[in-house]
Amino acid sequence: MSTLALFDIPSSIPNSPSKPTRKPKAATADKSAVLRAKMLEVHERLCHEYECPIAYFHNLDPMDELISSLLSHRTKNADSGRAWKQLKARFPNWEEALNAPVAEIEEAIAPCTWPEQKAPRVQAVLREIKERRGEFSLDFLAHMSVPDARAWLESITGVGPKTSAATLAFSHLKMRALPVDSHHHRVAQRLGLIPTSLSVGPSHAVLEAMLPADWDAQQVYDNHEILMLHGQRVCHHHSPKCNNCVLLDICPTGQKLTANQIKEP
Numbered sequence: 001m002s003t004l005a006l007f008d009i010p011s012s013i014p015n016s017p018s019k020p021t022r023k024p025k026a027a028t029a030d031k032s033a034v035l036r037a038k039m040l041e042v043h044e045r046l047c048h049e050y051e052c053p054i055a056y057f058h059n060l061d062p063m064d065e066l067i068s069s070l071l072s073h074r075t076k077n078a079d080s081g082r083a084w085k086q087l088k089a090r091f092p093n094w095e096e097a098l099n100a101p102v103a104e105i106e107e108a109i110a111p112c113t114w115p116e117q118k119a120p121r122v123q124a125v126l127r128e129i130k131e132r133r134g135e136f137s138l139d140f141l142a143h144m145s146v147p148d149a150r151a152w153l154e155s156i157t158g159v160g161p162k163t164s165a166a167t168l169a170f171s172h173l174k175m176r177a178l179p180v181d182s183h184h185h186r187v188a189q190r191l192g193l194i195p196t197s198l199s200v201g202p203s204h205a206v207l208e209a210m211l212p213a214d215w216d217a218q219q220v221y222d223n224h225e226i227l228m229l230h231g232q233r234v235c236h237h238h239s240p241k242c243n244n245c246v247l248l249d250i251c252p253t254g255q256k257l258t259a260n261q262i263k264e265p
């Protein structure tokens with residue numbers, strides 16, 4: 001059977017209305033295998049399209065990457081990049097940023113979205129790290145397993161799975177963690193890799209579990225980058241360019257959208 005044939009999953013046999021039943025374990029395992037195969041197909045095609053391996057865009061230390069990632073939430077890369085540069089120029093060390101009036105942080109990070117919310121959050125995160133570790137360094141995470149390092153980061157108030165994964169994957173630690181941003185999440189939903197009801201936070205564990213266990217950090221990073229790039233360049237939030245998409249034949253959303261275009265007079 002070709003890999004693509006795997007994607008034609010028959011819909012599940014309807015349960016008797018009077019007897020709700022659980023899905024048999026074998027059916028669940030089959031569906032997981034189909035989704036993993038589909039993820040690999042998507043990865044292969046998009047890697048070809050965007051020329052993997054993708055160069056790392058940062059080589060910050062993990063402390064800097066954590067703060068940079070907090071600024072990037074729901075913000076265009078160019079704007080969060082400007083906010084980051086301004087923050088570092090104004091506060092060359094984190095001790096100064098922690099002790100500064102919050103209005104100064106807010107002013108420095110003004111190019112990103114919601115600076116009034118992010119400024120106190122940045123200071124709260126800095127304070128918590130200083131209290132727990134006695135210094136502004138996260139290099140100790142390199143000696144932990146990825147799940148333990150992520151759990152440590154996510155125990156900080158305001159740090160979720162995207163920020164923890166970004167801190168480990170994008171910094172000079174280059175650990176094997178999969179961040180999922182809104183572009184990545186949207187493309188995965190449209191492709192049917194995850195249900196439309198699954199929000200970004202919980203989608204991290206589901207999407208990462210689909211990747212082969214023997215993939216290294218670069219391959220996991222590539223997977224995030226290519227899905228994100230595809231969301232930015234082709235699978236736009238509004239008006240995705242399905243007719244130019246290399247995934248159209250395996251994308252249920254794209255097939256529905258293009259079928260509707262054909263039906264229109």
Ligand code: SF4
Binds near residue numbers: 240243
């Ligand atoms: S076919 Fe359309 S909806 Fe599907 S991934 Fe491509 S651009 Fe997105």
